[in-house]
Amino acid sequence: MRHDLKTLTILFRAHKAMLDVMRDDVRQHGISVTAFGVLEALYHKGPLDVKTITERVLVADSSMSYTLEKLGERGFIVREKNPDDGRGKIVKLTSSGEAFMAAIYPAHHERLRKRLDVLDATDEATLRVLLKRLGKGA
Amino acid sequence: MRHDLKTLTILFRAHKAMLDVMRDDVRQHGISVTAFGVLEALYHKGPLDVKTITERVLVADSSMSYTLEKLGERGFIVREKNPDDGRGKIVKLTSSGEAFMAAIYPAHHERLRKRLDVLDATDEATLRVLLKRLGKGA
């Protein structure tokens, strides 16, 4: 019990379960989970630089460039030079991207939230504490 | 606190943290996390059919075929027809695969286990219970 890695297996399984819900959901709208994550960040936080988005969405820098390119082609975002730091870019939702999220986000949120509701409020809070500790590492 | 999806963010972050530890570790041995997962299953459980491995390793069937092909090319596994079910195959470690795992597994295990040790035994047990509930879903 104390020195096996079963906890990891269970963590990965829970992650996969939630990821699959997300994937099934966003795929109907022709978008990847990563791309959705980008739109979601912008939808909730407003314009952000690429670095900040990447930190939130947890992919490699190069994957983020790819994803932003795709979202740009689709007309959901634009990238502008950051006036405060010439190295960076600011990413914004277009009105089309905004409309897209307004249309699909509520149902998406609802579906995931329902899934989380297998835990009561206390358990959910406990889970957060423990996972945070694990995520931070040493 | 009760109807946001922050718990998901934290879950994904913890998952990513552990995955990155795994990736850094196994990449030094020129192997992917998925391929390592296959070898690990076989190393601990003995010969298994493809379906069983896929359930443990959590990838699409087609990804498993790809991974097994690669592991075969590398001489770490063989696939044999399942005598009890003509549709299936039994996957076995070769002696080379066995030796590979014997060489690298202990340090890998140790590294991950250390990471889990940020939680004490009680917390780890609690985490398992909660994650299991989440993984099962409705």
Place this chain on the structure above:
DNA sequence: GCATTATACTTCGAATTCGAATTATTTTCC
């Protein structure tokens, strides 16, 4: 026992991922 349906696995093509190298800009610090 034969047709239907389900299951195990593979193949295929396209999308996404990563890591390493590159470019451009900013920060550090002497």
Place this chain on the structure above:
DNA sequence: GGAAAATAATTCGAATTCGAAGTATAATGC
């Protein structure tokens, strides 16, 4: 104030991923 190191983002090629379709075999039900 200029060289060296750090940071932001992109490009590139290769590896891995997925989902859909295909093949082969087994189980089901009539």
